[in-house]
Amino acid sequence: MSLLIRKAVGTDAETISNLGKKAFTHAFGYLLSDISLRKYLNKVYGTEKIAESLAKKSNTFWIAELENTTVAFLKMKWNFGLNKKASETEANLQHLYVNPDFTGQRIGETILKRALEETKERKTNKLWLEVFPEGPDSLRFFIKQGFAVHGKYLHPFDDFELEYDVLVKHL
C-alpha cells in the first residue's frame, strides 16, 4: 500500500473535519467534559471552520491517503510568530493528526517531512507548535523530529485552562 500525500482543497473540508474530531477525541477527549469537548470540536474542527481555514492563503493543509482513505492531515499557518503576531520568518504547525487506527506507521513523520519541504521554499526559519503535555506519544514524536520544548502556554476553555507545551524547531 502506498501513501499519497497531497495538498488539501476545499472539497476535503468534511473529511478533515471528521478526522480531526475523531483523532482529537481519541488523543485528548478524556481531558475535557462532554460539553467542553463537543463545543471545542465544533469550534475547531467543524466543517465550516475547516472550509474557511482551507480558503485562506495564509494556511496550507496536507492530507495523507492510503488506498483512498484519508489517514492523516497537517495544517500549517504561515508567517505567524511565536508571539502570535505576524512574522515573515515563522510558521505555526497548528494540527497534525493521524487516524488512531494508523498511528506508529511513519505516516506522521512522512506528512511532516513533506510540509517541511515547503518551509524551505519560503523564508521560514522557525516552526512552532503547541502540544498537550498529557500526550507523551506526541511529545516524543516531535522531539524525535528535531523540536525542542520552548515553554508553556495556558489555553482557556469554558470553565478551566489546560497547559500546553510550546515546541520550536529551527530550520
Ligand SMILES: CC(C)(COP(=O)(O)OP(=O)(O)OC[C@H]1O[C@@H](n2cnc3c(N)ncnc32)[C@H](O)[C@@H]1OP(=O)(O)O)[C@@H](O)C(=O)NCCC(=O)NCCS
Ligand atoms: C503524534 C502523531 C502525529 C505521530 O504520528 P505517527 O504516524 O503515529 O508517528 P510515526 O509513525 O511517524 O512515528 C513514530 C514515532 O513517534 C512516536 N509515536 C507517537 N505516537 C505513536 C504511536 N501511537 N504509536 C507508536 N509510536 C508513536 C514514537 O516515538 C515513534 O518513534 P519510535 O520509532 O522511536 O518508536 C500521531 O500519533 C497522532 O496523531 N497523535 C494524536 C494527535 C497529536 O498528538 N497530534 C499532535 C499535536 S497537534
